[in-house]
Amino acid sequence: MSEPRLIEISPVTRVEGHGKVTIHLDADGAVDEARLHIVEFRGFERFIRGRLLWEVPVIVQRLCGICPVSHHLAAAKAMDMIVGVDELPPTAEKMRRLMHYGQVMQSHVLHFFHLASPDLLFGFQAPAAKRNIFEVLAEHPELGRRAILMRKFGQDVIEATAGKKIHGTGAIPGGINRNLPVETRDALLEQIDDMELWAQNGLALIRDYTMKNLDMVKGFAAFASSYMSLVREGDGALDLYHGNLRAVNSDGSAIFDQLDYERYHEVLVEDVRSWSYMKFPFIDTLGPKDGWYRVGPLARMNTVDFIDTPLADAARTELLETNHGMPQHAVLGNHWARLIEVLHCVEKIRDLLHDPDLQGTDLVATGTRRHDGIGVIEAPRGNLIHHYEVDENDQVTYCNLIVSTTHNNEGLNRAVKAVAVRALSHQPTITEGMLNEVEVAIRAYDPCLSCATHALGQMPLKVEIVDAAGNVIHQRTRDA
Amino acid sequence: MxxxxxxxxxxxxxxxxxxxxxxxxxxxxxxxxxxxxxxxxxxxxxxxxxxxxxxxxxxxxxxxxxxxxxxxxxxNAHINKLRRDLVEMLFHEGNHLCPICEASGNCELQAMAYRLDMTEPTQFPYLEPCRALDASHPDIALDTNRCISCGRCIRASQDVDGKGVFGYVGRGIHRRVSVNGDTLADTDAEVTDFAISSEVCPVGCIIRKREGFTTPIGEREFDKALIGHDIEEKRDD
CATH class of the missing domain: 3.10.20.740 (Ubiquitin-like (UB roll))
Incomplete structure (x- = not known):
């Protein structure tokens, strides 16, 4: 190599949203810098200002078509606070939980089977034409069929609770606008045994893959980090809908624990960098250099004390045993964790469907108006924070959103660099398969770039190689 | 008779x-x-x-x-095309963002678009008005970006409520509905007025606060049948 180079991967594929990767190679062909850029801008935080408080859960869920329920519920929780409701009627809380478990289940199933499984089933270096859900359906028809039906089940749960599979209206400030009719409940219960079995089968698939390739998995874009999630108040169990904040160091020791999420801004700070629309949050006490952390399914496995559903809890124990009971840092471990959560959601949905509170008629609580509202939830991709201020006319005056992928920004960039260093340094030619390895690392986080950046538009990724002077010397771009 | x-x-x-x-x-x-x-x-x-x-x-x-x-x-096709063009022009004049509007499912403009087979965005460029939302009244808000200037609220307020909360201002294409005061809070409007009731405003312009999205999808007025079905059901063929 005599000249420095820039590789650009654009767009990044099989992720939600619009991003590109740039990889800077020095004159010796070694990777100097590698970055994931979020190149779109949306501006929800700005244009929600002036809107009325009960519109907010419906408007902000339009951030995303994959997990709108997460935004819908995080905003609804914030609006609960604004309307002075600290405790929802049981029917309302359980309907929202049911909606959320349906959402997490369908989003994880979509990601694992439709987006990520082609890499695992056919190999990172398989031809691009092979790495898609249609090839999965052709070669593993039963697996593909189950993936589609599992996603449908999750969406049916969402429809039963929100009125529509995507962008419904179930949660309203202080409660919910419907209960669950017995006929709908029974139709869902008829399928629940299949869902549990298929979730277990999917879990076995990724567990066996990981165990068979443990050295590769542990070495692929793996690095220690801190983790953060909600945990259930009191016992520290996994709770995707509500709880307190816990952050742990790479050895599992607490940085902060059982922190009321209304105090998130006391512990988290957001850094801005010129080359991305996505912010870089960090834990204030540790500073911008060391305070970064990760969120998401694997982070949750690392932060919680246990899972309160037996099958998922046993699976979590098995996952952590791969690192002697300590936090697991391998980024590909996210896939395993994701399937554990699918099983957890199915177990939770089964429990809720047997709960007569879902047929209750007390749907909305009222209280004394407040100025501030903060809603935090564990979305499929990780911790999600919505913060609003509303004036005496019911109009939003302030909005701050910290979405899961934003929490993972530093981790994503480090993963990109780790793979780039290993796969691209000192290579005379850059192949498509090498670039896909970079994407595999990004994909493991299941990033939602649209949410993170608030981007309008399609979903692409791009890789660039830049020389030391900043000139683009090599670029690979794929259309969305 | x-x-x-x-x-x-x-x-x-x-x-x-x-x-x-x-x-x-x-x-x-x-x-x-x-x-x-x-x-x-x-x-x-x-x-x-x-x-x-x-x-x-x-x-x-x-x-x-x-x-x-x-x-x-x-x-017939000719008359319905004429009507559809009129409805499209109403969409083009305002900000009718059905996905986030609390009137969706109960909105006569939306329901009329469905009835007249308006299946895509308007053929006309959007005017994209940018009028501030008037949320000054404790129980009522006005989003006049959604107003279609039908004047139903004006007649309801004058003729039924005997108040005159609403009136037209401007001329020609600039004519629009306004309130009789700087803001709605300056008028004698009350949420119990007929003019404010859900049946008068055909769109999501007059908003009764804290009601939005309380009716589940599936139970809204036009979720199950086209606008006009109540009249057509009276017909005995």
């Missing part, structure tokens, strides 16, 4: 002296699309969505008196 009859699309319609074409059609179970007209309010004839051909001449069915032996054309 009828005084005479006339024909709509080949169907004989009984009518009384003083009835408009639309009133006689309603009574006979024939739906003529309309937006600015509302039962119980005086007719205005401004939106022209109720345009029919009476003996070959375009008239507003809500204001045109029924007359013996006239031949009225209501449902």
């Amino acid at each position: 009828s005084d005479f009859s006339f024909m709509i699309d080949g169907v004989e319609i009984p009518a009384c002296e003083g009835q408009t074409i639309l009133e006689a059609a309603d009574a006979a179970g024939i739906y003529i699309p309309r937006l600015c007209d509302h039962e119980g309010l005086r007719h205005q004839g401004s939106c022209r969505v109720c345009t029919v051909k009476a003996n070959g001449r375009s008239v507003a069915a809500c204001t045109q008196p029924a007359a013996p032996d006239i031949l009225v054309e209501n449902e």
Whole structure:
């Protein structure tokens, strides 16, 4: 190599949203810098200002078509606070939980089977034409069929609770606008045994893959980090809908624990960098250099004390045993964790469907108006924070959103660099398969770039190689 | 008891002296699309969505008196195209973002677009008005970006509530509905006024605070049937 180079991967594929990767190679062909850029801008935080408080859960869920329920519920929780409701009627809380478990289940199933499984089933270096859900359906028809039906089940749960599979209206400030009719409940219960079995089968698939390739998995874009999630108040169990904040160091020791999420801004700070629309949050006490952390399914496995559903809890124990009971840092471990959560959601949905509170008629609580509202939830991709201020006319005056992928920004960039260093340094030619390895690392986080950046538009990724002077010397771009 | 009859699309319609074409059609179970007209309010004839051909001449069915032996054309491709163009222009004039509007499912403009097979964005460029939302009143808000200037609230407030909270300002394309004060809080509007009730504003402009999205999807007025179904159900074929 005599000249420095820039590789650009654009767009990044099989992720939600619009991003590109740039990889800077020095004159010796070694990777100097590698970055994931979020190149779109949306501006929800700005244009929600002036809107009325009960519109907010419906408007902000339009951030995303994959997990709108997460935004819908995080905003609804914030609006609960604004309307002075600290405790929802049981029917309302359980309907929202049911909606959320349906959402997490369908989003994880979509990601694992439709987006990520082609890499695992056919190999990172398989031809691009092979790495898609249609090839999965052709070669593993039963697996593909189950993936589609599992996603449908999750969406049916969402429809039963929100009125529509995507962008419904179930949660309203202080409660919910419907209960669950017995006929709908029974139709869902008829399928629940299949869902549990298929979730277990999917879990076995990724567990066996990981165990068979443990050295590769542990070495692929793996690095220690801190983790953060909600945990259930009191016992520290996994709770995707509500709880307190816990952050742990790479050895599992607490940085902060059982922190009321209304105090998130006391512990988290957001850094801005010129080359991305996505912010870089960090834990204030540790500073911008060391305070970064990760969120998401694997982070949750690392932060919680246990899972309160037996099958998922046993699976979590098995996952952590791969690192002697300590936090697991391998980024590909996210896939395993994701399937554990699918099983957890199915177990939770089964429990809720047997709960007569879902047929209750007390749907909305009222209280004394407040100025501030903060809603935090564990979305499929990780911790999600919505913060609003509303004036005496019911109009939003302030909005701050910290979405899961934003929490993972530093981790994503480090993963990109780790793979780039290993796969691209000192290579005379850059192949498509090498670039896909970079994407595999990004994909493991299941990033939602649209949410993170608030981007309008399609979903692409791009890789660039830049020389030391900043000139683009090599670029690979794929259309969305 | 009828005084005479006339024909709509080949169907004989009984009518009384003083009835408009639309009133006689309603009574006979024939739906003529309309937006600015509302039962119980005086007719205005401004939106022209109720345009029919009476003996070959375009008239507003809500204001045109029924007359013996006239031949009225209501449902045909030409007239519905005309109506669809009118509805599209209403969409083009305002910010009708159905996905996030609390009137969605109960909105007559949206329902009319469905009935008239408006299946894509308007053929006209959007005007994208940018009017501040008036949320000054403790129980009512106004998002006039959604107003279609039908004037139903004006007539309801003046004729039924006896108040005059609303009125038109401006002329021509700049004419729009305004409140009788700097803001809604400066008027004597109350949430119990007929003008503020859910049946008067056909869109999501007049907002009764804290009601939005409380009706589940599936139970909203137009979730199960097209606009006009209540009138058409009266017809005994």
